[in-house]
Each structure stands twice: as structure tokens, then as C-alpha cells.
Amino acid sequence: VIKVRGLCKDYVMGTNVVHALRDVDLEIHRGEFVAIMGPSGSGKSTFMNVIGCLDRPTAGQYWLDGQEVQGMTDNQLAEVRNRTIGFVFQTYNLLPRTTALKNVELPLMYAGVKDRHKRAAEALERVGLGQRMDHKPNELSGGQQQRVAIARAIVNDPVLILGDEPTGNLDTRTGEEVMALFQELNRQCKTVVLVTHEQDIAEHCKRIVRFRDGRIQSDEPVANP
């Protein structure tokens, strides 16, 4: 469902160029459960933003579900993204003056789905926030905000779920509950790709891809997920 060839991403800042991604080749098939690891600044979020159709590469090719993404207009990209991808941002990106429930309803509004309220409430229940639906982000703890972002990413039942450090602010037990949720979605044949820096979180996945300085350093199956 994801195929990239020769992917490059440069950030040009004045006379300085940061090569965030250098010639990345990767294939992820439908139903896989992949962890992306690597040092801080190695290009993980940049890679997730490209495969999540939130940013365009400087060079290289990307096929999402067999369709080449380069040729799409921004509107087509947004439409594909809303329909097929659920994205959990490293910094949550919740609307600050909006309740948790309304934040989770947002993807359903774009998709024109009818029973938004009920489906958003169910998604929040699934991440353990049934008691916090009417809180705004600044009335929630860091880990609770993170879980609202996860609920928003799964509410539209996307075929591809991308999570950038989705357990970064969760204690071990809540992190386990969230990983159980991702494992359940993967059993339903959703493709799940998570960035994490925690080895025991990565070992809930089936494959670990390690980045270093903008390149893929290794790509190994997990022995016993």
C-alpha cells in the first residue's frame, strides 16, 4: 500500500540545506505492522509527513495504494488523505478551543458522515477518555491530549494508520492499552506504521525500520511480536 523509491527531502534555509531524507527506498504491504525508529533528527517525522501526504518530497517517487502521488493536485491529495489515512501527530495538533469530542468528529465532517457524535464518542471510549469528552485540550493532561489525537486518527476507519510517537507521553499501562488498540486494528487488516523510540513498544509491531541521518539503516522482522 506504500511504495517509495529514491525519496529525498531537503529543507532550504538561506544558504544552508538540511538533507532530512536521502534516497529512501521502502515498501510496506497491506496489513503490515511496522515500527520506525532512529535517533532524534534522523528523518522519521519527515518520512511520515511524506507518506501521510502532508508534505511533498524534493525528489523520488511515492505510490499510495498503487496510485502515484506526484501527479495529484493538492485537492486530490487532501481527498485521498482524508479517505484512507489516519494520522497521529507527534505534537497532537488538536484544535485548542474545541472539545475533545468535536476534535474527534472533525475527520467525519470532512467525509460527510452522518452519525458523527456517536462514532466520535465510541472512539474516545476506546482510548479510555469517555469521561473527558467535553474537555478542551488545555483542560486535559498531556497523555489525554495524545489519546484524543489517536481517537481522531481512527474514527474514520482508515485503511492506513500512521502514528508519530503515539505513546510518547503515556505511562506504561496506558501505552499498553493503546498498543493493544493498534494490534486490534492491525488484526482487522489495517496497515499500521508507528514511529517510536521505545524498544518495548516497537516489539508489539512485526517489523522495525531504523533511520539514521535521513537514510534507512536497517529493516528487520520482529522475532516474536
Add this chain to the structure above:
Amino acid sequence: VIKVRGLCKDYVMGTNVVHALRDVDLEIHRGEFVAIMGPSGSGKSTFMNVIGCLDRPTAGQYWLDGQEVQGMTDNQLAEVRNRTIGFVFQTYNLLPRTTALKNVELPLMYAGVKDRHKRAAEALERVGLGQRMDHKPNELSGGQQQRVAIARAIVNDPVLILGDEPTGNLDTRTGEEVMALFQELNRQCKTVVLVTHEQDIAEHCKRIVRFRDGRIQSDEPVANP
């Protein structure tokens, strides 16, 4: 240096009250190195905001360095805070349209320190960001933003360092480097209090205080930090 008795913090939302802290008693002596752990939503950040003089409790007493905080005006509180405390926020709280260097200089401007530029550059070098000083937060990775927040917290050489999940977005090796920095500061007799959800990060500290539902559930020394 930190003493709290009967500390309570309630959030009132319409007809609903969230008891974020319930009757917390705790003492932390100068030069201690304490980890605060506990489930998501258990009151860790609320506690850190109170002892960091960023928020006032609903009830109870707090002595910072022997001085009772209740009696202080907002201005006195801000002055004590800028002079004695370095705070690493769970969500970094960097100024978005300002470079990393200028963000780190900020506490030095409040304190009226002269050679701000040099000291801010040194603090950024210490967290491994010497090459990223002129990047703005949106031009930095999640873990790099987190490290700018750490540099800003230590640049004014505070006697008390409070970090709320300071390694939440850092890979293992960068996380180790940051913990080595905190251990070094603690060897220089700074008091360090860190919230973390990672057991191996907590074991770099000398004492683990666990929160649950707004109360302290346990308070144990670490066997071999």
C-alpha cells in the same frame, strides 16, 4: 527545598469538579534527584506546575526554599521562579517565531544577564544542538524542540530543575545523553525533579514518587541509580 502539606488542586468545569491533586504531602531536600511517575491523568503535571510556581493550589501549603509561597504576589512569584527554577514543559512551550538561540536567551533577558548569546550557545551545545541554533521550532524535529526546552531550563543555572517528561520524544541514545546532563547537574548539587513514564529513565534518579488519582501512592529510593 520543596515542602508541601495537604496540597489540593481542583479544576471546576461548570457543574463538574476534577480533583487533580488530593491532599499531597511531600518533602524534597536540596540536591535530591527525584523521578515522578504514575498513570496518564494522575496529577503529575498539575503537581509540577504548583511546585514550579506556575499555578496556585486550591488548598494546602507550599514552602519553596523555606519561604511560604501562598503569601507571595504574582510578581514576587514570577521573580522567585525566574531566579531559582528551570522548567522543561511537557509541551516545550517555545516561542514559535523565534530561533532556538533566542528561545534559550529568554530567561537570561529576564535576569538581566550580560553575555546572553555566549551562554545560550553553550547550553544548546550541551544538548547537542550546536548546528541548529538559528532554526525556529517549526524547523526542528520533535526531539530537537524538546532539547531546546531543556537548554532554556538550564541556561540560568537554576538551583531547582523541574522536567515534565523531558525525554518523551527522544531516542534511547539522545535520552541517555540528556539523563547524563541531568546527573551532572545533580552532582553539582542542583535539585532535579523529573516526570517520566519510562522505568529505565526513572532509574537514573535516586528516588521514585508514584502518583495515582491525585495522591502519592508510593515513595521509594532507587536501588542502584
